[in-house]
Amino acid sequence: MSTHKRFLLIGLLAAVLLTLAACAQPTPQVVEKEKVVKETVVVEKEKEVIVTATPAPVEEAETILIGGFGPLSAPGSYQAGTEMRQAAEMAVDEVNEAGGVLGKQVELIFGDTEGLPERGTAVTERLITQNNVVGLTGEYHSGVGLTEMEVAHKYGVPVVFAEPWADEVTASGYPEIFRIAPSIEFYSSIATNYIADVGWEKIVFVVEDSDYGHLQSEEWTNQLADMGITDVEVIFADPATEDFTPILQRIAQDPPDMLAGVITGIGNARMVRQACELGLAPTAETAYYASVDAQYPEFWENVGDCGQYVFYTYVGLPEALWNEKTGTFMANFEERYKHQPGGSAMAAYDATYLLLRGIEQAGSTDPDAIIEALENIEYTGAMGDFWFEYTSENPVPDDEADWLWHQWPTPNTYIIQYTEVNQPAGDANVVYPRERATGPLYTSP
Amino acid sequence: MSSMGRIRFRIEWAVAAVAVVLALLVPYVIQSRGLPTYWLHVIIIAYFYALLSSSWALLAGVAGQFSFAHMGFMAIGGYASGLVGKYLGLPPLVTIVLGVLAAGLAGWAIGALVLRFKAAYLALFTIAFSEILRTLIRGEADITRGDQGLHVAPLFGETISRVPYYYAMLAILVVCLALMYVLISSRVGLFLRAIREDEEAAAARGVDVVRYKILAFVVTSLIAGLAGTFFAHYITILTPNIMVIPQMGLVIAMAIIGGVESLMAAAIGAIIIQVGLEVLREFGAWRLVIFGALLVLTLRFARNGLIAPIFNRVLGLGPKAEARVAEEAPAQ
Amino acid sequence: MDYFLSLTTTGLVMGIIYALMALGLTLIFSILSVINFAHGEFYMLGGYVSYFLLSTFTKLNPFLAIPVAGLAAALLGIVVERLFLRPMHQGQIERPDEYAILITFGLSFFFQNLVLAVFGPYPHRPTSFFSGAVSLGGMRIGADRLTASVISLLLLATLLVVINRTWIGKALRAVSQDKDAAAVVGINSLWMNTIAFGLGVGLAGVAGAVLAPTFSVAPDVGAVPAIRSYIIIVLGGMGSIPGSILGGLTIGLVESLGAGYFPDPSRALTYKTVFGLVIFALVLLFRPRGFFGREET
Known part of the structure; x- marks a missing residue:
């Protein structure tokens, strides 16, 4: 009995010492307690923790710290998150080379949210309270962005979101929150208007059972119903699904006009191949709408010939519409990381620049000054001309959607169709919206 | 008890008092030094994992039931509490009780179902259970909100301070550890060890194998459920990703690296690993590679874990003392 | 082709490949009494070996990647067995059953x-064996998939001969029947x-390599086939x-017909894995020896 108690007590002590060490700077007191315990391994561990966990003194900082967040590991969409981090780092390096912001160098600290809302809370809290970042940028997942937004609001730190689409992000009306990504309503409207314009009537969506899939399928179904397109079926799938063939055979019993595979990661390529091998889509009868992952160069490696005639919604500026900055960004990114960037990278790049421009124009790192500067910003980035229409000076009118608050009014969202095998995303036809299209509305196989 | 024993006993109480005082001081130290409150969060989560890994150590290390459903029971607690709160509008304290009971009930059912299974079958069955549960939570998004996350009411209302959560989690951890120690120091602990070593022999000596196996499942699921409800009402959002198999692997690894046969070592292992993974976060993917290698090497070359042997040495205990405890226990 | 028949064909084509992977797992279990919880990772590694080889030597015949992937997985398996599992059978490890679960899981x-x-998160795909699809009585099957199935079938037949006819x-x-008598x-x-162990994980590596052109590879692709193999x-x-061959075909059919006939199509794919898991749990509970197993749990 007493042995167990001893375990309990000594263990408790060690636990407490460790936790103290993790958060406290070394003090004579703690060191004394270490001696009492005489646990060499624990002491070593403590030293390590102390060294790395103690934040550098922030008063009169030489550098300006900004925070980035996004998914860098599973279950998050780490492909997108990784390139977002790379693009943000590139933006910071460019700014530093050109002399920094407010005469100081900028440092980016990027937190991995793993696509988990609870991690988003923790990472944001760490960036704000430990690293003392003056502003935040990035994020890919809406579910995570919604929790990060609350933390940023709590501490009053400005955020320029690059990718989360949920309407609620800007509909919150929080003064700290800005967004250059399209809202889900806007994003979906591009695809649904396209469907209506082409004249497809029978639609089947296979969507992943994540926040990404659920948000989109709801919005699409509603918008299509408003346009009188009601023959819409939604099928949910685990994004790790290997074989879609049985459900595709089921769909092939009564082939739709358009089949959508809204699955991120490896599932996107699998479904494209399987639908094509079955002869279901893309065919003269059935068009194929792929997920945003079709923008990556790996798409072709994974789908082969099956990618021809596939189309998808691209957020970013397609090559035909590039401005000078887009071209420089694409070339520099590819040279630096040996990988062609997707739309998420471009968005993260511009969001980082916007935040840094905001700090520069504010003339200080005071959060309120940065927010005011962002509200009045005019900046041309790789994705086009940025400004925020509805701000504290010009609130969202009652007859407009709430999500227009601090929202970039013209986020670049296009429908892109591949017409050749192994076609680089940049050479593919921009088919919608029509006013900026570079090719026919739809090229049928 | 000898006079020597009495002195040692007093020292232990002194050490315990110091430990508790120090633990209670953590938030004060963080605040007074102007350290980021983020670290308070890291420690709260570390205590959460410590609770899971020590209760898994009780189930696996002491009772010999290598279940992969522990995170499933945790999720049952969290989701039950969150869903009852959402649909019936009950306050968190009530839903927490219901959540813990739901987890205990599930633990009883699974414990009863797996009675006959040997190690490999038990592991497979509990993986299957856990995955079915996760798919259901993900699939029935109309009810659970699936991957979008179930919003759960915060335990302490709108406060932005983490201090109340810290003390609540600390209290839960200390009380649960104490209760588990009382349990394994009693006859029940002896019976569980006897069942682990040789089930048939234990049964032949009159140990009610069915009853104690189920008891082990129920107690550890209650604790996992409590951890889950606390987590839910602290983080305020739940997604099925908290119960994926790699998360279960993390808890197992924490217990193994700490020392699966000592609850305290498993708890300390969890705290060290959680804080360590946080500190090493910038190493990205390689951090988990090293962690995986550490796990495999610990299993192969240090079956008692890395923390438990240190305890033994510091306290002048060895495996013999462990055996003595087991023998002494029933006498009390 | 008739809907039911075409679903059945899909199920059987995949079932043969599932059986190959499960056969490796069951072979390991029958000799070592160990469930290899790393089986899915050997499958994944097989796919990566094939991808690495074919993307480095672009002129190589894609079929050559299969034996190389199998051998690489087998060699790695032999190393793993010698380092981590052999001590268990030499009585150096306490409570070997638990150890075996944990070490393979680790x-x-x-x-x-x-x-x-090393490879990063992006999905990769090695060169196709044959591009396009093959028409079977009006039903189209991907040529790579059919090739994988045929190779698996040949390999299964060879293995049955080896196990039943050769000294080894x-x-x-x-x-597997009696260690002492042996x-x-x-x-x-x-x-x-x-x-x-080498042979068992080598088969997983082969399965990974033959399926990689069909399903592509990424670091986490082993999880789904591993769970499926346990079920089988x-x-x-x-x-x-x-039993593993029959089990593989059965699961292939259950997945295919389940998704094809599940009443609510919107949930058919979500619950595709659950069908298998539920059958699995029920078999464990009510007939733990499965189709052909020996009486023991």
């Missing part, structure tokens, strides 16, 4: 993160362990070779 964690760190097969069967007739069961060997009876 290895799966290690391999998955290692591949993620007889030795393996002897060890030792008496001069069979070194430690060597049989190494051979069985439990269904077929742990340790039974004909």
Whole structure:
């Protein structure tokens, strides 16, 4: 009995010492307690923790710290998150080379949210309270962005979101929150208007059972119903699904006009191949709408010939519409990381620049000054001309959607169709919206 | 008890008092030094994992039931509490009780179902259970909100301070550890060890194998459920990703690296690993590679874990003392 | 082709490949009494070996990647067996059953993160065996998929011959039935362990390589086929070779017909894995020896 108690007590002590060490700077007191315990391994561990966990003194900082967040590991969409981090780092390096912001160098600290809302809370809290970042940028997942937004609001730190689409992000009306990504309503409207314009009537969506899939399928179904397109079926799938063939055979019993595979990661390529091998889509009868992952160069490696005639919604500026900055960004990114960037990278790049421009124009790192500067910003980035229409000076009118608050009014969202095998995303036809299209509305196989 | 024993006993109480005082001081130290409150969060989560890994150590290390459903029971607690709160509008304290009971009930059912299974079958069955549960939570998004996350009411209302959560989690951890120690120091602990070593022999000596196996499942699921409800009402959002198999692997690894046969070592292992993974976060993917290698090497070359042997040495205990405890226990 | 028939064909084509992977798992179990929780990672590694080889030497015939992937997985398996599992059979490890679960589980964690760190998260696909699709009585099947199925079938047949007709097969069967008796007739069961483990994970590597052109590879692709293989060997009876083949075909059919006929199509794919898991749990509870297993739990 007493042995167990001893375990309990000594263990408790060690636990407490460790936790103290993790958060406290070394003090004579703690060191004394270490001696009492005489646990060499624990002491070593403590030293390590102390060294790395103690934040550098922030008063009169030489550098300006900004925070980035996004998914860098599973279950998050780490492909997108990784390139977002790379693009943000590139933006910071460019700014530093050109002399920094407010005469100081900028440092980016990027937190991995793993696509988990609870991690988003923790990472944001760490960036704000430990690293003392003056502003935040990035994020890919809406579910995570919604929790990060609350933390940023709590501490009053400005955020320029690059990718989360949920309407609620800007509909919150929080003064700290800005967004250059399209809202889900806007994003979906591009695809649904396209469907209506082409004249497809029978639609089947296979969507992943994540926040990404659920948000989109709801919005699409509603918008299509408003346009009188009601023959819409939604099928949910685990994004790790290997074989879609049985459900595709089921769909092939009564082939739709358009089949959508809204699955991120490896599932996107699998479904494209399987639908094509079955002869279901893309065919003269059935068009194929792929997920945003079709923008990556790996798409072709994974789908082969099956990618021809596939189309998808691209957020970013397609090559035909590039401005000078887009071209420089694409070339520099590819040279630096040996990988062609997707739309998420471009968005993260511009969001980082916007935040840094905001700090520069504010003339200080005071959060309120940065927010005011962002509200009045005019900046041309790789994705086009940025400004925020509805701000504290010009609130969202009652007859407009709430999500227009601090929202970039013209986020670049296009429908892109591949017409050749192994076609680089940049050479593919921009088919919608029509006013900026570079090719026919739809090229049928 | 000898006079020597009495002195040692007093020292232990002194050490315990110091430990508790120090633990209670953590938030004060963080605040007074102007350290980021983020670290308070890291420690709260570390205590959460410590609770899971020590209760898994009780189930696996002491009772010999290598279940992969522990995170499933945790999720049952969290989701039950969150869903009852959402649909019936009950306050968190009530839903927490219901959540813990739901987890205990599930633990009883699974414990009863797996009675006959040997190690490999038990592991497979509990993986299957856990995955079915996760798919259901993900699939029935109309009810659970699936991957979008179930919003759960915060335990302490709108406060932005983490201090109340810290003390609540600390209290839960200390009380649960104490209760588990009382349990394994009693006859029940002896019976569980006897069942682990040789089930048939234990049964032949009159140990009610069915009853104690189920008891082990129920107690550890209650604790996992409590951890889950606390987590839910602290983080305020739940997604099925908290119960994926790699998360279960993390808890197992924490217990193994700490020392699966000592609850305290498993708890300390969890705290060290959680804080360590946080500190090493910038190493990205390689951090988990090293962690995986550490796990495999610990299993192969240090079956008692890395923390438990240190305890033994510091306290002048060895495996013999462990055996003595087991023998002494029933006498009390 | 008739809807039911075409779903059945899809199920059987995949079932053969599932059986190949499960056969490796059941072989390991029957000789070593170990469930290899890292089986999915050997499958994944097989796919990566094939991808790495074919993307480095672009002129190489894609079929050559299959034996190389199988051999690489087998060699790695032999190393793993010698380092981590053999001590268990030499009585150096306490409570070997628990140890075996944990060590293979730990290895799966290690391999998955290692591949993620080395190759990154992007999905990759090795060169196709044949591009396009083949028409079978009006139903189209991907040429790569059909090739994978045919190779698996040939390999299954070869293995059955090896196990039933050759000396090594007889030795393996002897060890699986009675270690002590096998030792008496001069069979070194430690060597049989190494051979069985190498062969078993080599089959997983082959399965990974033949399916990689169809399903692509990424660091986490092992999880789904691994869980499926556990279901199959439990269904077929742990340790039974004909059981794993029959189990593989059954699961192929269940997945295909389940998704094809599940009343609510919107949930058919979400619950596709659950069908298998529920069958699995029920078999474990009510008929733990599966189709052909020996009476023991």
